[in-house]
Amino acid sequence: MSDNLIQRTPSAYAYPLLIKNLLHAPAVDDPQQEIVYRDQFRFTYAEFRQRICRLANALSEIGVKAGDTVAMMDWDSHRYLECFYAVPMLGAVLHTVNIRLSPEQILYTIDHAEDDYILINEEFLPLLEQIKGRITVKGYILLQEGRQQPETAINFVGEYEELLDNSADHFDFPDFDENTRATTFYSTGTTGMPKGVYFSHRQLVLHTLAGMSSLGTVVAQGRFHQRDIYMPITPMFHVHAWGIPYIATSLGIKQVYPGKYAPEMLLRLIEKEKVTFSHCVPTILHLLMIHPLFKEIDLSNWKVLIGGAALPQSMCRAAMEHGIDIYSGYGMSETCPVLTISHVTEDNLSTEEELDIRCRTGRPLPLVDLQIVDEEMEDIPADGKSVGEIVVRTPWLTQGYLKDQRNSEFLWRGGYLHTGDVAYKDKKNYVKITDRIKDVIKIGGEWISSLEVEDLIATYPGIAEVAVIGLPDEKWGEKPLALIVAKEEAEITEKAIQQHLRSFVDKGLISKQIILLKIRLVATIEKTSVGKINKRLLREKHQ
Numbered sequence: 001m002s003d004n005l006i007q008r009t010p011s012a013y014a015y016p017l018l019i020k021n022l023l024h025a026p027a028v029d030d031p032q033q034e035i036v037y038r039d040q041f042r043f044t045y046a047e048f049r050q051r052i053c054r055l056a057n058a059l060s061e062i063g064v065k066a067g068d069t070v071a072m073m074d075w076d077s078h079r080y081l082e083c084f085y086a087v088p089m090l091g092a093v094l095h096t097v098n099i100r101l102s103p104e105q106i107l108y109t110i111d112h113a114e115d116d117y118i119l120i121n122e123e124f125l126p127l128l129e130q131i132k133g134r135i136t137v138k139g140y141i142l143l144q145e146g147r148q149q150p151e152t153a154i155n156f157v158g159e160y161e162e163l164l165d166n167s168a169d170h171f172d173f174p175d176f177d178e179n180t181r182a183t184t185f186y187s188t189g190t191t192g193m194p195k196g197v198y199f200s201h202r203q204l205v206l207h208t209l210a211g212m213s214s215l216g217t218v219v220a221q222g223r224f225h226q227r228d229i230y231m232p233i234t235p236m237f238h239v240h241a242w243g244i245p246y247i248a249t250s251l252g253i254k255q256v257y258p259g260k261y262a263p264e265m266l267l268r269l270i271e272k273e274k275v276t277f278s279h280c281v282p283t284i285l286h287l288l289m290i291h292p293l294f295k296e297i298d299l300s301n302w303k304v305l306i307g308g309a310a311l312p313q314s315m316c317r318a319a320m321e322h323g324i325d326i327y328s329g330y331g332m333s334e335t336c337p338v339l340t341i342s343h344v345t346e347d348n349l350s351t352e353e354e355l356d357i358r359c360r361t362g363r364p365l366p367l368v369d370l371q372i373v374d375e376e377m378e379d380i381p382a383d384g385k386s387v388g389e390i391v392v393r394t395p396w397l398t399q400g401y402l403k404d405q406r407n408s409e410f411l412w413r414g415g416y417l418h419t420g421d422v423a424y425k426d427k428k429n430y431v432k433i434t435d436r437i438k439d440v441i442k443i444g445g446e447w448i449s450s451l452e453v454e455d456l457i458a459t460y461p462g463i464a465e466v467a468v469i470g471l472p473d474e475k476w477g478e479k480p481l482a483l484i485v486a487k488e489e490a491e492i493t494e495k496a497i498q499q500h501l502r503s504f505v506d507k508g509l510i511s512k513q514i515i516l517l518k519i520r521l522v523a524t525i526e527k528t529s530v531g532k533i534n535k536r537l538l539r540e541k542h543q
Contacts (some may be wrong), residue, residue, distance in 0.1 A: 012403060019204060020132045025251075028251050033045045036255065037078045038265065038269070045252060050170075051082055052086045053170050056171040058163035059087070062158070062163075064087075066090060066091030069115045069117075071095040073121060074121045074236075076258055081257065084240065085249075093302060096238075097118075097185075102188075103177055106127070109194055110478035113184050113328055115137055116138050116139075117137060117139050117362070118137055120142065122143065122150045122167055123145070123260075132153075143160045185197060186503045187333035195407065196401060197334050197401065203336060206396050211243055214341055215341065218343045224247065228303075230245075230254065231257070231270065231278050232278065233379075234284075242307065270302060277301060278304050279307065280306065281307065281308035282312065285319070290464070298323075299322050302325070304319065306326060307328065309531075310455070311326070312454065328358060328361060334417060335397050336396040336397065338365060340370070342362030344357050359455075365394075367395055372388040372389065389419065389423075392420075412430050422434050433447040439451075440470075450470070452510060453510070456500075456509070457497060460496070463486065465485040465525050468480055471543050479518065485521075493519075498517065501514050501517065527537060
């Protein structure tokens, strides 16, 4: 077999898959394309390349070197995008800190990641001051929004823009092993302290190329192309904003970064900058849809990729009625994240058939080996009804949890990464997640999908938000509880919801055991730091 290895000419260049090489196309093809930050700042791709070099020089000057870890604490901004490139291109590791965690959890992640330097938005200084006495880092860089220096006891090595202004706009980024770690961040989807996941340059480049081919090669629906205008509404600290900023930059697309999420600002930016492509979790889209401005602006050119949680058909229908091209994708922190996307590729579908496809989990991206298996790792038939756990192999999966061998081995048991998601696959290779393994409701030996129940309840008039959980029951094992946030002036009763669900039972769409469901009206439904429904917390609170 070794005789078949290619023979490399000594002078040939072995091109590594490094993040720096994603920058070659846009600055050459369209250097005048824009990057925008809120209503405050805009600059060209040519200037973007210069700012990356200035940042690299500034970081090098204060002592950042290959192998160091640089933490970023900011809202979604042009600065974050610059760090996505400059920090790993130095051979350092970018730690994207989840600023929605508690101070103690943030302290844990900073300590666990062994951060050497921290870039911090002035808005988070009060948070940092609560824990700074227990942080050991070499220096802090201030990200200042206004002109006035904030009052703080923290000593900074400099302010971000001043450091860039005083640095050269050229930097000769070195080559190194493409398997070098580029990023680290912490997943909060499990119990206990957050778990660190990490990704190499090679993994991020391959994820970018696969995502680009999947999003950019469909004929029409949901296509992401060079004439789009992109604005993420998924935090950049969370799985690199799903990796799509890397795709947008590689395509040379105009990008708009909204800073701190505020519904009115987001909608104003969509209108003013003519945004055509975004991605977010359902919770964020819900906040936009209930804002008065939502009905006043033209959203007919807006494509929205939904992930992080199932896309309810009721939300999908309402968005489509406003002209929004909405559809689903799937991934998780451990998978970099995108594994599947649910494009509509068939013509002449009914509205109901199209809704069903848009709300599915989707088809795997190129290079994704996605299997649905039983507890013995045997394949489940792709018949559109038999369920099992999604396990995957693809080049961009985290190779483990940082400094956590036991959980890493459990994640990768059997040589596949275990997602913990229960799903089925149909004959057209569409995957549909029916629940998380830990969120399935087990009633009298029968498994009921909490996600399917939520989707059915959400079709009842007056429902603003719903979460369904299973609570212990001596007779049935578990009983379902629906936590419902009602729209203003809506009258919702347990009897009405049960009658509503009975119609689906009569159609054979759900088990008759669901009639055991109880409802509880609540003011809010608790979410995780990235906007997902926190069912673990809900079970603890309402049992």
